[in-house]
Amino acid sequence: MKRKIFTTILAAIAAGNLFFVSPAHAEVKNYDGVGEYIMSDFETPDVAKQRAKLYAERNAQEQAGVYVKSYSKMSNFELVADEIESMTSGILKIISVNYKMIPMEEYGGIMYRALIVASIDSDNVDEWISRSLSERESLVEKNLALQKQLEEQERLIAKLKSEAQRNNSPENREKLQQEFSAADKIFMSNVQLEEGNRLVLINSDWAYEKALNCWTEAIELNPQNALAYEARGYYFLYYTRSYSESLNDYMRAIKLRPDNAENYFYRGTCYLNLNDLDSAKTDFERAISLNPQMSAPYGELAFIYVPIDPLKAIEFADRALEFDNRNWRAYYSRGLALFTMHNYEAALEDAKEALRWGCGDAYQLIGDCYGMMGNREEAEKYWELAKDPPAFG
Numbered sequence: 001m002k003r004k005i006f007t008t009i010l011a012a013i014a015a016g017n018l019f020f021v022s023p024a025h026a027e028v029k030n031y032d033g034v035g036e037y038i039m040s041d042f043e044t045p046d047v048a049k050q051r052a053k054l055y056a057e058r059n060a061q062e063q064a065g066v067y068v069k070s071y072s073k074m075s076n077f078e079l080v081a082d083e084i085e086s087m088t089s090g091i092l093k094i095i096s097v098n099y100k101m102i103p104m105e106e107y108g109g110i111m112y113r114a115l116i117v118a119s120i121d122s123d124n125v126d127e128w129i130s131r132s133l134s135e136r137e138s139l140v141e142k143n144l145a146l147q148k149q150l151e152e153q154e155r156l157i158a159k160l161k162s163e164a165q166r167n168n169s170p171e172n173r174e175k176l177q178q179e180f181s182a183a184d185k186i187f188m189s190n191v192q193l194e195e196g197n198r199l200v201l202i203n204s205d206w207a208y209e210k211a212l213n214c215w216t217e218a219i220e221l222n223p224q225n226a227l228a229y230e231a232r233g234y235y236f237l238y239y240t241r242s243y244s245e246s247l248n249d250y251m252r253a254i255k256l257r258p259d260n261a262e263n264y265f266y267r268g269t270c271y272l273n274l275n276d277l278d279s280a281k282t283d284f285e286r287a288i289s290l291n292p293q294m295s296a297p298y299g300e301l302a303f304i305y306v307p308i309d310p311l312k313a314i315e316f317a318d319r320a321l322e323f324d325n326r327n328w329r330a331y332y333s334r335g336l337a338l339f340t341m342h343n344y345e346a347a348l349e350d351a352k353e354a355l356r357w358g359c360g361d362a363y364q365l366i367g368d369c370y371g372m373m374g375n376r377e378e379a380e381k382y383w384e385l386a387k388d389p390p391a392f393g
Contacts, residue, residue: 026123029067030095033060033116038109040161042173042180045112049099050191052114054150056097060118061088068125077129083136086143089194090201091124124202134295134324138262139201146194146227153187189222196231208239226256230263237266243273261291268300277304295324302333310337328357335365344372360389 035055039048065088072079079087100113128136160183164176196214199207212235218228233249236242250267257263268283281304284297298320305313317334320327335350348369355362367382 026121026126028119028121029064030117030119031060031063033057033063033114033118035059035114035116036111037114038104038111040109040164040180042160042164042177043184045101045110047184047188048110048112049114050188052099052112053097053116054191056114056116057089057092057094057118060116061085061092064088064092064118064120067120071122071125072129082140082144085147086140087125087128088120089143089147090139090198091120091128092198093119093121093202095119121202128201132324132326142197142227142230146190146197149190149225149227150187153183153190156183157187185221186225189218189225189228192218192221193225193228193231196228208235211235224256226253229253229256230260230266233266237270237273241273243270246270247274259290261287261294261297264290265294265297265300268297272300272304280304293323295320295322295327295330298323299327299329299333302330302337306333306336306340310340313337326357328354328359328362331357332359332362332365335362335369339365339369339372342372344369348373361386363389 033056035052035058037048037052037055039045065084068084068088069079072084095117098115100115102111102113104111131139157180160176160179163172192214196211196218199211199214212232215228215232215235218225219232222228229249229252233246233253236246236249247267247270250263250270253260253263254267264283264287268280268287271277271280271283281301284301284304287294287297298316302313302316302320305316314334314337317330317337320330321334324330331350332354335347335354338344338347338350348366351362351365351369355366363382363386367379367386370376370382371379
């Protein structure tokens with residue numbers, strides 16, 4: 001049940017207007033991946049193995065990406081290259097990993113070869129395709145940011161290895177050892193971040209708690225990893241509803257990525273749930289200034305303005321729906337505003353749209369609208385549903 005509720009929230013926060021037709025039967029495709037990494041004198045076998053495993057995963061992802069592209073076309077859905085890469089990276093399930101240590105006499109070191117078996121489940125592809133446009137764009141942006149961090153790491157390690165070859169003096173070795181150690185922590189932080197993200201996208205029932213451990217470890221390894229704070233903050237906000245913990249994570253994320261609109265939106269959502277409306281309003285406005293086409297903050301501003309200025313609430317809701325016609329918060333807020341203006345028929349229409357896209361609070365509003373319109377039977381039916389709203393998804 002928790003997984004269904006969490007998945008519904010994910011879709012509801014930033015919904016788009018995309019529909020697809022999937023093939024009739026789910027299928028699982030397996031892929032073999034091979035990756036190699038030559039370990040320097042300054043690195044540990046555990047980290048070297050992880051680097052080889054990363055290359056093996058990329059090898060498997062390239063193969064799986066061909067299938068994902070073909071499958072999406074069968075589903076009458078065209079994916080761009082960045083989205084194929086992000087989806088494949090996120091839903092690739094590692095079934096087994098084996099390592100082989102190979103002495104490299106010409107390099108004076110040891111090479112680790114990782115051999116993995118990984119799978120892609122078409123159900124996970126379907127789930128990705130069914131996500132809203134804005135949610136998919138967000139996942140792609142975060143994956144690209146993570147891949148950028150990993151690429152920066154590769155360049156740093158190559159630079160350190162080159163320096164080690166040029167100057168192998170005892171003084172320089174001590175300095176390099178410290179730099180390699182610091183680089184390894186950053187790398188392992190990104191490994192844990194990616195693993196946590198993948199666990200959530202695969203959507204196993206037990207995945208969320210395990211993902212939380214991954215993100216926390218990522219932060220402990222590298223307290224400057226903004227993406228890890230964002231991932232954990234999102235979990236706290238929508239899964240455990242630990243608003244103070246989520247707020248703390250988004251505070252850190254904003255310091256590290258101050259130009260990311262989503263971070264302000266999610267921090268604003270924390271403030272809203274903590275009943276700090278002024279701070280919430282400021283953050284939603286900041287999110288809009290950074291991304292004027294982001295629907296979600298308009299929907300939240302509409303909700304804030306319902307008791308203050310119903311007409312302004314309707315304006316914000318209209319703006320939200322201009323960018324996302326599945327934004328349940330916008331429908332619900334506009335419905336509330338219309339209800340306060342005694343336009344019960346229009347309010348009922350919006351409340352039903354809100355319910356359609358996952359808003360459990362809409363049951364009460366629908367009941368209230370029917371009640372004001374004199375339809376007692378329908379009103380009582382929805383009031384009863386409002387006491388224990390059915391799970392969506």
